[in-house]
Amino acid sequence: MRFSSLNHIKILIVLVALLFFSCNADRIPEEKNIINDVTQLNPIKVNGTLKPKTSIEIINAVKNHNGPISIGGGRFSQGGQTATQNTLQIDMRKFNHILNFSREEKEITVQAGIRWWELIQFIDRYDLSVKIMQTYANFTVGGSLSVNVHGRYVGQGPIISSVKSFKIILADGRILNASREENREIFYSAIGGYGGIGVISEVTLFLTDNCKVELQDSVMDLKEYKNFFMSKIRNKPNIIFHNADIYPSDFEEVRAVSYVKTDKNLTVKDRLKPNDENYALNRFALKVVSGSLFGKWIRHHIIDPLHYTGKVVEWRNYEATYDINELEPSSRKKSTYVLQEYFIPVEGFESFLPKMLKILKDNKVNVLNISIRHANIDEGTYLAWAKKEAFAFVIYYKQGVSLEDKTWVKKWTRSLIDASLAENGSYYLPYQIQATKFQFERAYPNYELFFSLKRKYDPEYKFRNKLFDAYYIP
Template structure:
C-alpha cells in the first residue's frame, strides 16, 4: 500500500529558539514530513515552512527535532550512505548545476533544500532508507508512528515510476506541489488545510501562547476573507513589544500584521500620510525623511508598528503633544462581521475613540491617516537637580518654551531623590551628527555592556551615577529630529534570556502629586528590593475623549525599567509589588498603563479605567460573539 504526500502548505511563522524547542520537544499532532527554515528579515527571523502532509488513513509520521536531538540528527544526516540511498532516485546529472539534494546542518537547525520535497515520493521511502543506515533508537527518535502505521510501512515496498497511478511520480508530485503553491499565493486563506499550531510570544518571552493558526495578511481584502473563513477567536499582533499577552489567546487565528506595511497615500505638501498599520515607525521615517518631515507623536524607539502604537494609544517625549491619538485624522477598521468602516472625530466617533487604545477589542485597525511635523534641527541640553525641584523646573523651563521638542527626566535607582533633565530644543547650530536617520542593524556592544554593568554588577548604580552618566551627557549634540526619533531598541541589548528578562511598567499621576508618588514608589521598590534600572519621567496633556484614557487630566508618567527572574515565585513577587504601585497611583488620582504584565486585579482595572464599560458596550454591539480576544480581555472583559 502506498502512502503518498498529497498536500503542500506554505506558511510564514515567527521562529525563535524557544518556540522551536517546545514545538518539536512536545510533538505536534499534525503530520509533517520535512521542514525548511529560511527567509530572514532585518528585524526578526521568520520561517518559510514547506510541509508535506500524508492524509491517507490518518498517517501521522513526523520528523521530530528537539534542541537535544538536532546534533544527533545532523550527524546521522551527514552519513554518506544515508544521503546516497535516500536521494539516489531522480538524482540530477553531474554538471547539471542543480542542487544535489543533500541535507545540510546549519547552526541551530537542519535545512533541507526545497528540491528534496519534490524528490521524496513517500514517507515510507524516507523511513525505510533512513533506517538502513540508522539504529532503531535513532529511527524511533526522529519518526513517530502508531503500531498500525509502522506495520503499514513494513508492508510497503518500493515502487517504480511505472506502477499504479495511486503512487505519485516525481513529475506528478512536482506538478501537484507547484499547483498547491500557486493556489496558496492566489488564495492565502486556502492554507488552512490543517492547524499550524504556532507558538506566539512577546519580547520578554514570559507569555508563550499556542495559537491555532497564523496568517500574515498583506491587504484588507485578505483580512476580510480570513474573518469570513475562520469562526473562532481572532488575535492581532505587530512588533510584539507588549509584555502581558495582549497579542494573542489560545486556539485563535493570529493575524501577524508585520507584512501589512504599505503606504496608501502621501501628501508631503499637506503633511499627511495614510499607511497600512503593520508598518513600523522606522520604515515610515524612511518614506518621509527625504521631504524633511517627521512623525508627530511616537514612542522613543522606532521598532514598533503603527497599529500597535494606536492600539495602546502610545505617547512619547513630545512636549505638549499628548498621546498618539492627537496625531490621527482618521482610521479604517475591519469589524468582526468583516465589514470595513472609516472612523474619525466626525464619522463613527465612538469607534474612533474606542479603537485607539482599545487593544484590539473591536476589530483590526487596517489603515490610519496621520499628521506629520517638520524635521527640525535640535540641540540636547542637560540639567541635574533634586527630584523635589523637578516640577518647578519643568513648569518654568520646559512647558512654556516653544522651542522645546522632546523632553524627559531620569531617576537612577536607588537615587530617587535626584533627577536628570534631558531636553531637545530647536536650534540653528551646525549639525554634530550628519546622519539623517539611525541606520538599522548597527552594533551596540558598548551600550549593551554599559546596560549590563548598571543592572548586574555590584555597585552598578554608583558607577552609572559617577561615571557613565557624566560621560554620556558631556557633549551637547545637534541632530535632526528624525535621527533622535529613529533610535533602535537593540541598543538596550537582549531583553530576555532563559532565566530572566527586562520589563516595563508605567504609572500616571496628576502633576500636583509628583513628589508624593516619587516617595511612595521609592519606598515600595526598596522594600521589595526590586532590580530597578531606570525611571523615565514624561509629561502629557489630558486626553478625556479616549474610552480607555490613561490621562484624564494633565499628568506626569513614570516609566519603570527593571530586571526580574522568571520563575513562578519571582513572577508572584513582581505581582505583589506591582499591585502596591498601582494602589499608590490610584490613591493619588492616577492610573497605570495596560500593555505590560497583567498583575492588576479586576477591581484595580475598574478603578483605573472607569470608562471601560463604554468600550465593553461597543464590543457587545460590534463583536457579540467575542471574536477579538487576547489575554488582556480574557482577564478584564466582563461582557
C-alpha cells in the same frame, strides 16, 4: 562629535571593562504557532498564524475563520495583549505599505503594520517628521494606536491627537472609516482599545516639519524637578523632546534631558539612526548596571557624564529613530527586563513619588531606571490613561522568570497601582497584567462603556487576547 578625544578614551576603557563581564547574545528562536513578547514571559499557543499583505486577506480571515482571532504587530506589549490560546493570530508585520502622501497637507496614509522607522525613512526625504510616537521606532503604527502611545514630545499627549482617521475591519467583515466626524464611537474606542473592536487596517496621520534640535541636560536633586519642569519646560514650543531619568539606587538625583529647536550647525550628520547596529556594548553595560549597586554607580557617575559631554545638534528624525534592540540583553533565560508605567495628575507628583520609591526599595526591586515624562489630557478615548494632565513614571527593571519571581512582582506591582489610584492616577495596560479587576475598573472608569461597544461590534467575542481574558465578560 559628542565626545572629546580624551573622553573617547575614558569611555572606551569603561566599555572594555564591561566587555570582560559580558557574554554572547543568547537568542531564543521562534517556535511554530507560539506567540511570545519581548520579555519572553508569555508564550501562547495559537492555532495558526496569518501574515496578510492586503486588506482582502484580513477581511476574508475575519469573515470565514470559525473561531477566535488575535492581532499582533511588533509584540512589544509585555502581558499577552496580542494573543491568547487557540486563536488565529493575524501577524500584521508584512502589511506595511505607504498608501498615500501629501507633502503640502502634511499627511500620510499607511497600512497599520508598517514600523515607524520605515515611515520616517520615507517622510524624511521631504523634511517632514511624525508628531507623536513612542521613543523606539520598531513598533508598528497600528500597535501604537491600539495602546494609544505617548512619547517624549513636549506639549503633546497620547498619539490620538496626531491621528486624522483610520480604517477598521469589524468582526462581521465590514470595513469602516473612523474619525472625529465619522463613526466617532469607533474612533474613540479602537484607539487605545487593544484590538478589541476590530483590526485597524489603514491609518492617516498628521505630520509636522523636521528640524534641527540641540541636546541640553542638567542634573539636579529629584525634589527640584517638578518646579524645573513647570517653569523651564512646560509650554515651551521650542523644546521638542524632554524626559528626566531618576538614578537608582538612592533615587535622589535626576538628569533632565531636552532637545531644543535650533539653527546651529549639525554635529551629527546622519539624518536617521541606523537600524542594523551591533549593540554588543549596550549589552555589556546592561549586564553590569543590572548586576550590582556598583554597576549603577558606574552608570550614574561615569557612563552618563561621558555620554552627555559635548554639544550635540542633530535632526529631529534622528532622535525619533531609536532601535529597541539597544535594550536587548544577552539572554532572558534566567532573568528578563520589563517595564511598568504609572500616570499621575501633576498635582499628585509630590505625594506619589515617595510612595513609589518606598515600595520599590522595600521590595528590593532591581530598578535600572525611572524615566519621567509629561502628557497632556487625552481628548476622549474610552480607555484613557491621561484623564488629566499627568506625569508618567516609566519603571525599567530586572526580574527573574520563576513562578516565585512572578508572584513577587505581582505583589509589589499591585501596591504601586494602589499608590497611583490614591492620587486619582492610573497605570498603563500594555505591560504585565497584574491588576485586580477592581484596580482595573478604578483606573479605567469608562471600562463598561468600552465593553458595551465591544459587545455591539463584536457580539460573538471574536477578537481576544489576555487583557480581555482578564477583565472582559462577553
